[in-house]
Amino acid sequence: MINIVYRLKSPKFFEEAIDEIELDGVVVRPTHLSICQADQRYYQGSRPAEVLDEKLPMALIHEGIGEVVYDASGEYEAGDSVVLIPNTPQGEDVCRANYSYNSKFRGSGFDGFTSDLIKLESDRVVKIPNDFNKNVSAFIELITVAYQGISKFSEIAVTPKDVIGVWGDGNLGFITVLLLKEKFPQSKIIIFGKHLENLNLFSFADEIYQIHNVPDDIVIDHAFECVGSSASQSAIEQIIDLINPQGIISLFGVSEYPVPINTRMVLEKGLTVQGNSRSDRQDFVGVVETLKQNPKLFEYLDKLVTNICEIDTLNDLKEAFDIDHNSHFGKTILKWNK
Amino acid sequence: MIFAAILAGGIGSRMGGTDTPKQFLTLGNKPVIIHTIEKFVINENIDKTIVLTPKNFINHTNNLIKEYIGDDEGIIVIEGGKTRNDTLMNSIKFIDENFGIDDDSIILTHDSVRPFVTHRIIKDNIEAARKYGACDTVIPATDTIVESINGETIQAIPVRDYYYQGQTPQSFNVKKLFNLINSLTEAETNILTDACKIFTLKDEDVHLVDGEVTNIKITYPYDLKLANTILEDKND
Numbered sequence: 243m244i245n246i247v248y249r250l251k252s253p254k255f256f257e258e259a260i261d262e263i264e265l266d267g268v269v270v271r272p273t274h275l276s277i278c279q280a281d282q283r284y285y286q287g288s289r290p291a292e293v294l295d296e297k298l299p300m301a302l303i304h305e306g307i308g309e310v311v312y313d314a315s316g317e318y319e320a321g322d323s324v325v326l327i328p329n330t331p332q333g334e335d336v337c338r339a340n341y342s343y344n345s346k347f348r349g350s351g352f353d354g355f356t357s358d359l360i361k362l363e364s365d366r367v368v369k370i371p372n373d374f375n376k377n378v379s380a381f382i383e384l385i386t387v388a389y390q391g392i393s394k395f396s397e398i399a400v401t402p403k404d405v406i407g408v409w410g411d412g413n414l415g416f417i418t419v420l421l422l423k424e425k426f427p428q429s430k431i432i433i434f435g436k437h438l439e440n441l442n443l444f445s446f447a448d449e450i451y452q453i454h455n456v457p458d459d460i461v462i463d464h465a466f467e468c469v470g471s472s473a474s475q476s477a478i479e480q481i482i483d484l485i486n487p488q489g490i491i492s493l494f495g496v497s498e499y500p501v502p503i504n505t506r507m508v509l510e511k512g513l514t515v516q517g518n519s520r521s522d523r524q525d526f527v528g529v530v531e532t533l534k535q536n537p538k539l540f541e542y543l544d545k546l547v548t549n550i551c552e553i554d555t556l557n558d559l560k561e562a563f564d565i566d567h568n569s570h571f572g573k574t575i576l577k578w579n580k
Numbered sequence: 581m582i583f584a585a586i587l588a589g590g591i592g593s594r595m596g597g598t599d600t601p602k603q604f605l606t607l608g609n610k611p612v613i614i615h616t617i618e619k620f621v622i623n624e625n626i627d628k629t630i631v632l633t634p635k636n637f638i639n640h641t642n643n644l645i646k647e648y649i650g651d652d653e654g655i656i657v658i659e660g661g662k663t664r665n666d667t668l669m670n671s672i673k674f675i676d677e678n679f680g681i682d683d684d685s686i687i688l689t690h691d692s693v694r695p696f697v698t699h700r701i702i703k704d705n706i707e708a709a710r711k712y713g714a715c716d717t718v719i720p721a722t723d724t725i726v727e728s729i730n731g732e733t734i735q736a737i738p739v740r741d742y743y744y745q746g747q748t749p750q751s752f753n754v755k756k757l758f759n760l761i762n763s764l765t766e767a768e769t770n771i772l773t774d775a776c777k778i779f780t781l782k783d784e785d786v787h788l789v790d791g792e793v794t795n796i797k798i799t800y801p802y803d804l805k806l807a808n809t810i811l812e813d814k815n816d
Contacts, residue, residue: 243618243622244608244615244696246792246794258792260696260794260807260811262608262609262811265618311623358698358700579700
């Protein structure tokens, strides 16, 4: 069947394209999408020129939900709300699919979700209840990234989890603190950030500190770095200073540049640095289940919804990216009518 | 009920260099008409998709559907008419004889040579036909429209902002369409080139639905060549 896909042709320029899809999987109509920093880097043209040359034209967006239009297998019914899994494994591998070189990722290795219809394998969608907050559900993918990192941390941490520090007062930091409070209600969760106006929204954290104003007696057992870019360096440095021996440092922040790390202290304290990127089906199932069990999480997560943009034209899509670019906190949701 | 009528009655007189009607030529991996039918068949809101073809293409069309889509009770191939309006009337007669015409039934009429129609356009047509009784899919005119009645000089240049290019689907309340067609005089029937005109002739509102620039009609060999080139480009 013919499908119309809306691709980024070059930075800040979208175009319509014709694609052909087979009706052998699940066909979904996107309804609510969410812009991620990675999309924004393509849109702004801030990725290296050779990366842009290689990957564009490509449809952006890897966070989103939609409605099932058609499912050849009959597993899903037309009208079912589903969250879309952007990570697409290509065969078996010894590592998790989100780290496999064989996996393709929507909006990175192939077309993202900005299209009339999306064809996915049936294990690349997870059903969500109709009463889920649709704007929040649009960025379930981002929540799954924090979820899989926390799951991994739970498996490998050997020392107590009495005090856990989260660095970064952006979207991922917000979600990570929220999920940590849910998963480890007995632990003290501390958020370390730079922007007081953002930090004030972390009302569910046990303690809040600005990074330049941390009391001398603060120590943590484990840390989550949700900072990224060039600021990663100072965040990791502060983490290594404050963390107890044999703590886990879970890294989430993406940086375009190599970040120097004080390996002497990593060695001396016996620290484990765990990289985290993306997620896979089990994390989506886990997040959907967590949200079902704790609907109050939607109230907190709804605070992240800072822009809701109706997308009827490609110009609307451009404007949404520009609005998102000027927002310092929160998520831009695209109500997809295109 | 919601019906789709795929109008494949034309013999493609404008498509040069081939005897095969353009709706049966291949786009990507399938005939154009199959791509078009699929758009309606996968839509859960559409109960029956009626395909209207010239009589000598009914078997061929059925064979293609069987080959590419499989057995599907939701698709029916019947004979079209001499003109577009005859074809449209055949679909309504078929609905009347087989399902009956109730107050709420709507029909989406669509060119078989517009395989690029989107799910969104179909959804908006269903909503608008239900709400307003009639709708037409359009995009704003981009070229200046020039009126010349004698074909030699310009009589008028209308304000472009008020003009749109008509696409399909065109969708209607079946009962309303049926009654309006039956009320036409012969003179009115003779000037009808467009289904929506039946409504405007009778002072009935036709609501606008946003089309897409991609929702082109494959009219000329160039259109098909272009579409295939874009598809192949992606597959490289």
